[in-house]
Amino acid sequence: MNNIPAYKTELISDENKVQYLFESKGNIFIIKAIEYSPFKKQDGKVIYNLGFGDYDFSNGTIIDDINSNNGDMRKVFSTVLNTVPHFFKTHNDDAIWIQGSDSSNEFKEECKVDCKKGCDIENGECKKFNRRIKTYRYYINKNFTNLIREYIIFGYTNEESPTLVQYVPENDYIGILVFKKK
Incomplete structure (x- = not known):
């Protein structure tokens, strides 16, 4: 891989x-x-x-x-x-779901308690939010052309009503769903 x-x-x-x-x-x-x-x-x-x-x-x-x-x-x-x-x-025949432990609103609330990064949590800014999923997205974006030969990849959007959409490199997602092509 x-x-x-x-x-x-x-x-x-x-x-x-x-x-x-x-x-x-x-x-x-x-x-x-x-x-x-x-x-x-x-x-x-x-x-x-x-x-x-x-x-x-x-x-x-x-x-x-x-x-x-x-x-x-x-x-x-x-x-x-x-x-x-x-x-x-x-x-x-199964799928893999990837989402970082730092991709939930609960994470932001916990992080706010002892934030050392100077984030403006009240206005939605948390510098630690989504760091783990960003690592996976970086890898997928960099290798997208090769990966889509073997895998079907979806992204879970970070909106008020999150939805699962076909993965597009460089877009922000809070989760990734991967299927193996037959």
Whole structure:
């Protein structure tokens, strides 16, 4: 899916989720997890939420609202991207939903409490809002021509009444829906 080096992953799968674990070897060693969990059925297809973050060994889940700043972001993101084609090998009739943990109005409210960026939250400005989805959009925009050969991509608009539309590079979206072409 991309040509940036990636970490080797270990697959853990059951009927509730598909997880890929790997070790981030930046400034320190951190176990990370990429998780595909079913959250909606539509037209006979299961839509899986793509989650990513530090792995919590105590309960087998991910902590997706933390910034590790481990110095290996490109390799970590490449590892996330490399699981997409692997996921679709066994779930080719399903879809992947991508939305950052920082893409909700609740995030803005929580961020407002201890904002260190000098945002004008009262007027809708939050510099941390949508940072995670912007990373995915940047990758899709940069590789759109190649990606649409294998995938059908939709964007979820950031409006008062959000809608799902055909993905157009450079447009703003708060979520992305991806299907594998047959």
